[in-house]
Amino acid sequence: MSVISVQNLVKKYGDINAVDGISFEVDEGTIFGFLGPNGAGKTTTINVLCTLLSATSGKAFINGYDCAEKPSEVRKSIGIVFQDPTLDKDLTARENLVFHAYLYGVKKSDIKPRVEDALKFVQLYERRNDLVKKFSGGMKRRLEVARGLIHRPRVLFLDEPTLGLDPQSRANLWEVISEMPKKHKVTIFMTTHYMEEAEVCNRIAIIDNGKIIAGGSPDELKKTVGGDVISLKTTDNERSKKEIKKLFDIDAEEKGGELYLTSNRGDACIPELIRGLADKVLSVKLQRPTLNDVFLKLTGKAIRDEEISGMGTIKEEVRAYRRRR
Numbered sequence: 019m020s021v022i023s024v025q026n027l028v029k030k031y032g033d034i035n036a037v038d039g040i041s042f043e044v045d046e047g048t049i050f051g052f053l054g055p056n057g058a059g060k061t062t063t064i065n066v067l068c069t070l071l072s073a074t075s076g077k078a079f080i081n082g083y084d085c086a087e088k089p090s091e092v093r094k095s096i097g098i099v100f101q102d103p104t105l106d107k108d109l110t111a112r113e114n115l116v117f118h119a120y121l122y123g124v125k126k127s128d129i130k131p132r133v134e135d136a137l138k139f140v141q142l143y144e145r146r147n148d149l150v151k152k153f154s155g156g157m158k159r160r161l162e163v164a165r166g167l168i169h170r171p172r173v174l175f176l177d178e179p180t181l182g183l184d185p186q187s188r189a190n191l192w193e194v195i196s197e198m199p200k201k202h203k204v205t206i207f208m209t210t211h212y213m214e215e216a217e218v219c220n221r222i223a224i225i226d227n228g229k230i231i232a233g234g235s236p237d238e239l240k241k242t243v244g245g246d247v248i249s250l251k252t253t254d255n256e257r258s259k260k261e262i263k264k265l266f267d268i269d270a271e272e273k274g275g276e277l278y279l280t281s282n283r284g285d286a287c288i289p290e291l292i293r294g295l296a297d298k299v300l301s302v303k304l305q306r307p308t309l310n311d312v313f314l315k316l317t318g319k320a321i322r323d324e325e326i327s328g329m330g331t332i333k334e335e336v337r338a339y340r341r342r343r
């Protein structure tokens with residue numbers, strides 16, 4: 019069942035079409051990622067879905083409620099972690115959560131156990147009585163996630179949750195996020211411009227200039243690039259090209275002294291390639307397409323200019339983090 023449904027949504031600021039006719043559905047219990055560069059329209063979309071902005075046209079439903087007509091029902095159904103932190107720094111971690119529980123009318127007898135649960139879930143229970151101003155960026159983010167869960171929302175919105183965090187804090191937060199659908203029966207709608215994070219989502223919509231230009235699971239999207247890329251160094255490129263043509267009926271391209279070919283099953287192709295070309299192969303490299311390749315193919319530009327250097331995929335980071343713990 020769709021817990022979020024968006025139909026032809028438009029949001030204009032004067033002449034700017036910040037959101038330009040987008041439609042998508044999000045299934046209950048999944049992590050949905052909104053991936054796009056700065057200025058694409060991600061925050062504007064979240065603000066409309068959270069009833070903080072009204073749409074210029076089109077429809078949005080959360081938990082079956084129309085965002086324009088039933089804003090208070092929508093608000094009860096959602097939790098939000100904004101792009102910029104909104105914690106009260108002069109309160110303790112626990113006080114921030116208790117205050118939020120009161121605001122949302124959580125039953126008095128439920129407040130203590132829920133607050134304790136949430137603090138444990140985000141690994142801040144030991145620090146519950148510390149003032150938030152003493153917290154690192156990663157701890158503040160985790161506390162905001164905990165706060166977003168206190169009133170048991172059906173959908174949690176996270177706008178660039180890991181922006182500005184170091185790799186370890188990102189991995190730590192990601193571990194928390196990826197466990198949420200199961201542990202808290204909540205659907206996650208998150209925005210990011212980090213490709214590695216979008217990899218962890220069940221489904222992704224890629225947004226650029228206010229329009230959704232592609233959607234699907236990370237694997238489905240990567241398949242649209244046209245398969246894996248194999249690059250080869252050989253002792254004789256001309257003869258190798260002819261043999262590759264004979265073996266796979268593929269024309270290998272020569273760039274910078276290396277041969278390149280694409281294949282849907284790069285891993286299965288390599289042993290055959292090595293057998294076929296025998297002693298002519300000096301080295302072989304298999305590259306899987308990334309979401310950046312998808313974005314590049316669709317728009318002709320990279321999703322962002324600078325990549326975090328030395329950053330592996332977020333899955334590797336999470337694994338490394340678990341080992342360290």
Ligand SMILES: Nc1ncnc2c1ncn2[C@@H]1O[C@H](COP(=O)(O)OP(=O)(O)O)[C@@H](O)[C@H]1O
Pocket residue numbers: 031034035036054055056057058059060061062063
């Ligand atoms: N309050 C506003 N007034 C005018 N233009 C805005 C406003 N908020 C956002 N925009 C513009 O709308 C577009 C989408 O912005 P935004 O939704 O913040 O993108 P993202 O979150 O993907 O970075 C951008 O061109 C931005 O400059």
Ligand SMILES: [Mg+2]
Pocket residue numbers: 060061062101177178
């Ligand atoms: Mg934004």
